[in-house]
Every structure is written in structure tokens, then in C-alpha cells.
Amino acid sequence: MYAYTEYDQQLLNERVAQYRNQTERFLDGKLSDEEFLALRLQNGLYVQRHAPMLRVAIPYGMLNSTQVRMLAEISRDFDKGYAHFSTRQNIQYNWPALEQVPDILEKLASVQMHAIQTSGNCIRNVTTDQFAGVATDELEDPRPWCEIIRQWSTFHPEFAYLPRKFKIAVNASASDRAAIKFHDIGVEIVQDATGATAFDIWVGGGLGRTPIVAEKVTEALPPKYLLSYLEAILRVYNRYGRRDNKYKARIKILVKALGVEAFREKVEAEWQYMKDSEMDLPEAEIQRMRSFFPLPAYDTLADNPAELVAKRAENPGFDAWIKRNCTAHKQPGYMAVTLSLKATAVAPGDVTTEELYAIADLADRYSFGEIRSTHKQNVVLADVRQDQLFALWSELKPLGFATANIGCLTDVICCPGGDFCSLANAKSIPIAEQIQRQFDDLDYLYDLGEIELNISGCMNACGHHHIGNIGILGVDKKGEEYYQVSLGGCSGRDAKVGKIIGPSFFENDIAGVITKIIDVYVEKRIEGESFLSTYERVGMAPFKERVYAA
Amino acid sequence: MPRKIIKDRAIVDDSYTQVTDVSQMPASGDILVALDLLLENPSVLPAQGGAWDGKIGIKVTGDVEPEALVEYLDKVDLIAIEFPVFRDGRGYSLARILRDRLGFQGELRACGDVLRDQMFYMQRCGFNSFEPRDDRSIEEALNGLSDFTVTYQADAVEKRPIYLRRP
Numbered sequence: 189m190y191a192y193t194e195y196d197q198q199l200l201n202e203r204v205a206q207y208r209n210q211t212e213r214f215l216d217g218k219l220s221d222e223e224f225l226a227l228r229l230q231n232g233l234y235v236q237r238h239a240p241m242l243r244v245a246i247p248y249g250m251l252n253s254t255q256v257r258m259l260a261e262i263s264r265d266f267d268k269g270y271a272h273f274s275t276r277q278n279i280q281y282n283w284p285a286l287e288q289v290p291d292i293l294e295k296l297a298s299v300q301m302h303a304i305q306t307s308g309n310c311i312r313n314v315t316t317d318q319f320a321g322v323a324t325d326e327l328e329d330p331r332p333w334c335e336i337i338r339q340w341s342t343f344h345p346e347f348a349y350l351p352r353k354f355k356i357a358v359n360a361s362a363s364d365r366a367a368i369k370f371h372d373i374g375v376e377i378v379q380d381a382t383g384a385t386a387f388d389i390w391v392g393g394g395l396g397r398t399p400i401v402a403e404k405v406t407e408a409l410p411p412k413y414l415l416s417y418l419e420a421i422l423r424v425y426n427r428y429g430r431r432d433n434k435y436k437a438r439i440k441i442l443v444k445a446l447g448v449e450a451f452r453e454k455v456e457a458e459w460q461y462m463k464d465s466e467m468d469l470p471e472a473e474i475q476r477m478r479s480f481f482p483l484p485a486y487d488t489l490a491d492n493p494a495e496l497v498a499k500r501a502e503n504p505g506f507d508a509w510i511k512r513n514c515t516a517h518k519q520p521g522y523m524a525v526t527l528s529l530k531a532t533a534v535a536p537g538d539v540t541t542e543e544l545y546a547i548a549d550l551a552d553r554y555s556f557g558e559i560r561s562t563h564k565q566n567v568v569l570a571d572v573r574q575d576q577l578f579a580l581w582s583e584l585k586p587l588g589f590a591t592a593n594i595g596c597l598t599d600v601i602c603c604p605g606g607d608f609c610s611l612a613n614a615k616s617i618p619i620a621e622q623i624q625r626q627f628d629d630l631d632y633l634y635d636l637g638e639i640e641l642n643i644s645g646c647m648n649a650c651g652h653h654h655i656g657n658i659g660i661l662g663v664d665k666k667g668e669e670y671y672q673v674s675l676g677g678c679s680g681r682d683a684k685v686g687k688i689i690g691p692s693f694f695e696n697d698i699a700g701v702i703t704k705i706i707d708v709y710v711e712k713r714i715e716g717e718s719f720l721s722t723y724e725r726v727g728m729a730p731f732k733e734r735v736y737a738a
Numbered sequence: 739m740p741r742k743i744i745k746d747r748a749i750v751d752d753s754y755t756q757v758t759d760v761s762q763m764p765a766s767g768d769i770l771v772a773l774d775l776l777l778e779n780p781s782v783l784p785a786q787g788g789a790w791d792g793k794i795g796i797k798v799t800g801d802v803e804p805e806a807l808v809e810y811l812d813k814v815d816l817i818a819i820e821f822p823v824f825r826d827g828r829g830y831s832l833a834r835i836l837r838d839r840l841g842f843q844g845e846l847r848a849c850g851d852v853l854r855d856q857m858f859y860m861q862r863c864g865f866n867s868f869e870p871r872d873d874r875s876i877e878e879a880l881n882g883l884s885d886f887t888v889t890y891q892a893d894a895v896e897k898r899p900i901y902l903r904r905p
Contacts, residue, residue, distance in 0.1 A: 195904060199888045206885045210855060218878075219855075226825060227855055309825070339890045339900065345862035346834055346893075349827030415899075426831045427801075461839045466897045473901035 189250045189558060190335045190480045192300045199343075200297045203304060207231055208290035215287065230348065232278075232306030233289055234610075241608070242281045242289060243306040244296060246561050248316045248334040248358070249277035253548035253557040258299045260544035266292050271544065273529060273537040275601055275652055276355070277315050277561045278306055282608055304342060309350045311341035311422070316358045317365040318562040321481060322524050322570045324516050325362040327377050328385060332477035333414070334358050336469065337375070340415050347422050351429035352437035354422070355394075362681070367563065369393045369402040369683040370655060372439045373421060380408045387414055391421060391451070392443030395649035399685040400440040403448040405455060412468040413459075419467065420459035424451070484556040484571050489521020491574065499578040506581055508634060509592040514577065521574050525555075527567040527589040528599065532624040534588070535617045536602040537565030546587050554580050563652075564601055566594065596633045597641050597706070598624045601652050605645030605662065606669070612645035614662025614669035619643050619698055626699035627706075636706065639719045640679070655679040657720045658705065659686045660698065669695055675705070675731060676723050689732055704734045742876050744857075745845070745867040747883055749876055752869070754795055754816065770795040770818060773802065797849070800828030804835045811842050819865075821850035830863045837864035837894040854882035864894030 192200070207227075214224040228234075232243035244259070251259075259279060263271045266288055267281045274280055284292060296302055305312055314337045321329040337356060341347075347354070359366040360377035368374025374390035386408040393402030409417055425439045428446075443451045500507040515524040527547065530536050539547070547567060551559045554576055555569035562568055567589075572580055584590035593599050600623065603609065605616030620643055627633055642656030646663075653659035659674040670692040677686030693701050706719075708731050713722045723731070740751040754770040757763055760779050773796050795816030798807065807817065817836060819829040829848065836842040848860045849869040857868055861883055870879035892899040 193904070195888055195900070199886065199890075202886045202888065218874075223824070223853060223855070309827075342890055343859075343886070344891055345859040345889075346830045347827070348859050349825050349830065349856070351827075423831050423834075426827055431826060431828075465892075466902055467892050467899060470901060476901075 189252060189331070190247070190477075197297075197300070200300070200302055203302065203343075204290065204293045204297050207293055211287070211290050226308065226349075228286075228289075229308035230305055230310055231289070231293075231308075232303035233286070234307060235286075239283045240286050240289070242284045242292065242303060243274065244279050244281070244301060244303050245306045245313045246277050246279060246301075247338050248314055248320070248331055249318055249561045249563075250331065251559040251561065253551045253559065255299045255301055256544055256548040256551065256559055258295060258301065260541050260548065262292055262295060263539075263544060264541040270538055270540045272535070272604065273539065273561050273565045273567065275537075275563050275565060275603070275650055276313060277318075277563055278313055279561065280604075282604070307353075309352050309354075310348050311344060311350075311354045311356065314338050314341065314356045314358060315366055315371075315563060317361050318526075318560045318568050319365065319515060319524055319570065320360070320560075321483075322517050322519070322522075323361050323365075324518055326360040327379060328360055329478075329481050330358045330360040330366075330377055331481050332474065333375065333377065335477050335480065336414065336473075337418070340418070344422075346419075347426060350422070350426055351431045352434065352439075354425070354439065356418075364679075364681045364683075365563075367652075367655065367679040367683070370395055370399070370652075370679060371402065372425075373418065374402050375414075378408060380410070385411055387411070387417075389417060389421070392440040392448070393683075394438050394440045395652060395654050396438065397435055397647045397649075398438075398440065399649070399654040400444065401683050401685065402440075403443065405448060405452050411474060412470070413463055414469060416462040416465070416467045417455075417459055420455045420462055423458050424454045428454070483519075484558075486519045486522065486571070487573065489519075489573065489575070491520050493521065493575045496574045496577060503578075505592070506578060508630065509581055509590055510577065512592040512596065512634070513590070513594045514572075517571070519571070522571055523574055523577060524568055524570045525572045525577070525580060526562070526594045527569065527584060528591040528593055529566050529589070530593055530599050530624070531588045531591045532598070532628060533621055535604075535607075536600050536620055539567075543587060543589075547589075550580065550583060564599065566599070592630060593633060595638045595640075597627050597636055597639045597658075597702075598633060599640075600624070601640070601642040601656065603644050603650035605643075605651075609645060609650075611648055612662060613647075613664035614645050614671065614695075616643045616645040616651055616660075616662055619660060619662075619671065619695070622699045623702055626703060636709070637718055639706075640677075641702075642677070652679070653677075654685045655683070656686060657723070658702065663692055665692070671695065671698055673698075673701060673705075673735075675728060676720065678720055687728060689728060690736060701735055705731050708734050741869070743847070743867055743869050744876065744880055744883070747880070749880060753793070756797070766791045768793040768795070768815075770797055770816065772797045773806070795845070795847075798832070800826060800830075800832050802832065804832060804840060807836070808840065811836075811840060811844075814844060816845040816847060816867075817842065818847040818849050818869075821848060821852060821856075824851040824853050824856055830859065833860070833863040833865055834894050852879075854879040857882040858885045862889065862893040862895060 380386040390402035606612040644651035644653040674686035793815040847867040
């Protein structure tokens with residue numbers, strides 16, 4: 189993974205000093221609440237329902253074991269012994285004291301981590317595929333491009349006060365696990381006519397109150413122009429994005445209002461002045477970035493070693509875990525393992541101090557000391573030898589990370605909701621737990637196959653409810669918490685926003701409603717058909733009829 | 739007493755008189771005129787090479803189209819960009835267009851809700867003078883220009899991104 193040069197480290201150290209000074213001036217009364225709000229948000233510090241929440245950046249989801257141990261130490265010394273993986277591959281602390289945040293940043297800086305631009309109206313942490321570099325369906329490793337974008341967007345002087353937040357995702361795989369069409373900018377790595385790396389750039393996607401699928405603004409952009417093109421898009425957005433209404437301030441509203449053709453014209457007019465300048469990425473820089481992501485020192489192995497085959501045959505639980513939680517790998521003899529942070533009765537994405545230490549230790553012993561966070565709020569060990577999978581599984585079980593439910597109904601994406609977040613209309617974690625308890629039969633879950641269920645506690649949509657095959661949105665009705673259910677959302681290549689099934693439901697009825705929806709699927713499905721395909725074939729009517737039947 | 743501003747990283751007296759009403763035009767000296775006022779009263783701006791003995795500046799807001807300023811670029815010594823609230827980032831892009839694309843060489847000033855914590859970014863976008871808000875210490879604001887010694891991107895001052903100047 190990327191390793192800081194002296195230069196990167198100096199920038200980070202200067203940032204810690206700057207933020208310490210800002211915090212001191214705020215505590216001395218020299219900065220107003222409003223002024224400090226903008227500064228602390230650009231540093232990921234929210235003031236939440238119970239205490240401040242600090243969001244720490246995990247650039248494109250990559251961590252090493254030293255960093256994870258530091259995250260564990262911080263959770264122990266500055267929080268209540270746990271941390272929370274977010275839906276944008278970051279990690280959040282829910283109980284730090286505002287006064288102590290500079291000390292936390294100093295500790296993070298000592299392991300090349302920070303909280304820069306994890307919130308606020310600026311360019312946020314760039315995200316990508318959690319299987320980057322190991323996926324069998326990718327054109328090339330997207331991470332060097334992510335790092336190029338990370339450096340360009342970090343403290344960009346022109347784009348710190350955008351109309352609204354700005355999220356960029358990069359994808360290089362056939363299946364698009366980064367959901368790029370629901371980002372402000374989606375960068376898709378493609379090959380041009382000669383087979384060389386190029387980019388399709390998508391713009392104006394997003395969730396929130398107005399979910400919109402992104403549109404393509406340019407095709408087969410040569411790599412040297414990547415940053416100048418992004419800069420042109422950002423400049424057009426910074427100048428013309430709405431600033432009068434925060435709910436209409438995202439770039440998706442601008443793109444919709446202008447139409448993608450007119451938007452493209454503006455971008456290209458701006459870009460003419462930026463391209464073919466010092467901004468062009470030199471080939472040497474691209475190669476330098478690629479050099480930070482070499483293949484690990486893989487052993488020469490074959491797929492399906494005898495010990496793996498034997499253990500799978502004798503242990504159905506292990507076999508199920510391989511099928512659900514392990515992913516095929518580019519390198520023969522290896523698999524990528526997803527640690528499920530979705531055990532029943534644990535808030536999705538939550539980890540304790542001890543668990544973080546355990547993850548670091550497992551990464552050192554099984555996966556070259558590297559860990560990835562996923563936008564589905566799980567953790568991945570990307571390079572595990574197949575002949576060590578049984579040993580790893582045996583260690584994961586007592587830790588509670590071996591729940592074999594990845595991609596299943598109970599692998600719920602869920603925001604912190606009303607239990608923690610001051611924006612939320614309703615709780616979301618207890619809804620996830622209710623559903624996980626209802627669907628606790630793993631064999632039944634496997635029979636149901638891939639179903640994405642996403643829960644947001646309000647329409648800001650941090651739980652990505654719009655793109656769940658089943659989406660649940662908490663709404664407030666005269667002070668009571670209700671839940672609106674949508675069906676048919678999808679985040680992959682054929683990205684779609686789900687449709688609302690009808691009037692919302694009372695909290696206690698949700699598990700029953702989901703059961704009825706699943707029953708309809710089981711009755712209507714044709715052999716091997718996924719929930720999403722069945723829904724697309726039979727439509728909303730049979731689901732609606734069952735759910736609202738007297 | 740003239741107002742203090744920061745110019746070229748030093749605290750200096752502001753030599754400009756801000757003209758908000760045509761009837762109160764000073765007889766001489768440096769004047770700063772709002773673009774709107776100028777458009778309503780084109781004769782306010784002394785003719786190029788005319789008899790005016792002072793410098794001339796125009797004041798604009800971040801949403802102005804740069805094309806509207808082209809005709810003034812070689813007639814004025816100062817362009818002041820007003821930040822109505824510090825969160826309004828349009829002035830940063832306007833500054834970069836003025837410097838990078840239109841090649842404006844004169845004084846580029848940030849005024850309005852100008853605070854220490856935004857000034858480092860402003861400087862990189864091409865501002866070389868600042869009117870920090872009256873209720874804040876100008877000495878402290880000056881420190882804001884030195885928050886960082888390292889940067890990643892190309893900007894209005896340093897044309898080379900990090901990859902062209904990394905040691």
C-alpha cells in the first residue's frame with residue numbers, strides 16, 4: 189500500500205498543529221461556533237446526540253496492521269472501547285472529547301492516518317472496490333489512481349468550500365463493487381481502442397433525498413488528463429452549484445438542471461485551459477504510484493489444495509463459510525476472506541478494542557499484514573492461502589467474525605441511526621437486529637441467496653437504503669418512528685433506485701413485513717433466480733398485495 | 739486612521755478609498771469601486787491614461803462571470819473579491835481564473851467575511867492581499883498564511899504539482 193514520503197508526513201504534522209491551534213482558539217472563544225463548525229467538520233468532527241463523533245479516513249479502505257493497532261489503542265484510550273466502520277470505508281469513534289481530538293490526530297499521524305476531509309463541504313475520502321488488486325474481474329488495480337486522486341484532493345485550495353460534500357469512487361471491475369454510479373464523480377477504468385488504460389467519467393450520481401444514477405460525461409479519457417478533467421468538473425460545480433438550498437446543492441442537481449450535454453460543454457470549456465499543462469500526469473508519476481502496490485510475496489500454489497477439499501467435505505459450517513465469505517482470487521492458491529461484522533445483536537460495522545487488536549494479529553499471520561474496510565461495513569483479509577483457510581476460520585469463529593452471511597439478507601448495511609446520530613428520524617440498529625433475529629436460520633438464508641438489505645435512519649441515506657434490493661428508511665410521523673420500505677434498488681453495474689412499496693410501517697412490524705416480502709419471492713422465483721431478478725420479473729404488485737393484506 | 743490590511747504577507751495601511759456612492763467620489767487618491775456601481779455609472783472610472791493621480795480598483799462578488807472583467811484587466815490595479823460568508827467558495831475559483839487564465843497581474847484582494855483559517859487557501863488561489871474581518875486580530879490572521887510549508891496541487895502561485903517538484 190501507499191507509504192508516506194517525508195513530504196506527506198510533514199503535511200500531516202503541519203495539519204495536526206493547525207487543528208490543535210484551531211481547537212485552542214475555539215476553546216478560548218476566539219472562533220465562533222459557526223466558524224469552528226466548518227473547520228471541525230473538514231476534520232471529521234461532528235457534535236452528536238451524546239458526544240462528538242470523529243470520523244477517521246481510511247483512504248480507499250486500505251489499512252495495515254500497525255494502523256489497526258493504533259485504531260484499537262484510540263478506541264481504548266479515547267472512546268468507550270469500540271469503533272464503527274462506516275458505509276464509506278471509514279471508521280468512526282462515537283465518544284471522543286472535543287478537547288482531546290488534537291491528541292488523537294497526533295496519534296493517527298504517527299501511523300500515517302488522519303481525519304482530513306472526512307466531513308464538510310469538500311472532496312471526501314475516495315473509495316473503491318474492497319477486492320482491488322486481487323479481484324478476478326478487474327482490468328487493473330485501481331488503488332494507484334485512488335492515491336493520485338487522494339493527493340490531488342487533499343487540501344485542494346480551490347475546493348474547500350464547495351456548495352456541498354463531494355464523493356469520488358473508482359472502479360476497475362466488471363461488477364462495480366464501488367457503486368460508482370451513486371457518487372458525485374465515478375471514475376471507471378477502461379481500456380481505449382489500443383488496450384491502454386483510460387477513464388470513463390460519470391457525474392452527478394447520489395443518494396440522499398434525491399437519489400439519481402450518474403451520467404457519463406466523458407469516455408476513454410487518457411490518464412495524463414485525469415486530474416485536469418476532475419479539476420474542471422469541480423470548478424464548474426464550485427461556480428454554478430446551488431448555494432441557496434442545502435438540499436439542492438449537490439452536483440447531481442446541477443447536472444440535472446443543465447442537462448448532461450450542457451454540463452459537459454461547461455466542463456470542456458474550462459478543461460481547455462487546464463489540459464496540456466503542468467497538471468498533466470507524467471508517466472513517471474503513474475509508475476511511481478503503481479510501485480506502491482506491488483503483488484505481495486505470494487507462494488507458488490495451486491487452487492483447491494487437498495486439505496481444503498477434505499475440510500470442506502467433513503465440515504458443512506466451514507464449507508458454507510467458504511461459499512459465502514470467501515472470494516476468488518487472481519493468484520492461484522489464495523482467496524480473499526470477508527470478516528462479517530454482522531453477527532446478530534451487534535450493531536453492523538461495530539468492533540471492540542480487543543477485536544481490532546485481533547484483526548491486526550490475524551492480518552499479520554494470514555494476509556501480509558494488510559486489512560481492507562468495505563462499504564458494506566465488513567473487513568477483508570485479501571490474501572489468505574487456501575490451505576490456511578480452515579485455521580483462519582477456526583480463529584474467526586470464537587471472535588464472532590465467521591458468521592457466514594456475506595451478501596445475504598442479514599449482511600445488513602446500516603447507519604448509526606437514532607441511537608447515536610442527531611440527524612436521524614428513527615433508530616436503525618434495532619431494526620437490523622430485529623431482521624437478523626427473524627432470519628437466524630443460515631440454511632434458509634443460503635437458500636434465499638444474494639439479497640442486499642440496507643437501512644437508513646433518515647433521508648440523508650447514510651445506510652444506502654435507496655440501493656438495497658430491500659431498502660428501509662426511518663421516518664418521523666408526528667413524533668413516532670415509522671419505516672418506509674422500498675424494493676428493487678441495486679448498486680452494481682445496472683444501478684437502480686428502489687421503489688417505495690406503500691405506506692410506512694410501525695417499528696415492531698418490520699420483521700413481519702420483510703418475512704412476507706421474502707415469502708412472495710420464494711413462491712414466485714424460478715429456479716436459481718435472485719430476489720432482484722424475481723422482483724424485476726413480477727413487479728411490485730404481488731409484494732404489495734401480500735404486505736398490506738388485511 | 740487608514741484601515742490595516744495584509745498585502746504581500748505584511749500588515750500595511752490600505753491606500754484605497756472605497757467608493758459606494760458616485761456623489762462622494764474623492765478628488766484624488768486610490769479608489770476602489772464596486773463593479774455594479776461602475777456599470778451604472780461608466781464615467782466614474784477615469785479614462786485610461788487620463789488625469790487621475792491614484793490607483794483604481796474594482797470590487798466584485800464571487801459569482802461574477804470572468805468575461806465581464808476582461809475589459810477592465812489592464813485598466814485597474816486592484817480587483818477585490820467579496821466573500822459574503824466565508825463558506826461561499828466561488829471567490830476561490832474566480833481568483834484562479836483571473837490569475838491562471840486571464841493573466842491578471844495586479845493586486846487581488848479578498849474582502850468581506852475573510853478569516854485566518856481560509857487565508858492559506860486564498861493565497862494559493864492567487865490572492866495577495868486580504869482585508870481580515872474587523873473584529874479579529876490582523877496579526878493572528880497573518881499567521882494563517884504560514885499554516886503549511888507543503889502542498890500537493892498546482893495552484894495560482896506554484897504551477898508545478900507535487901509530482902513535478904518532489905525532491
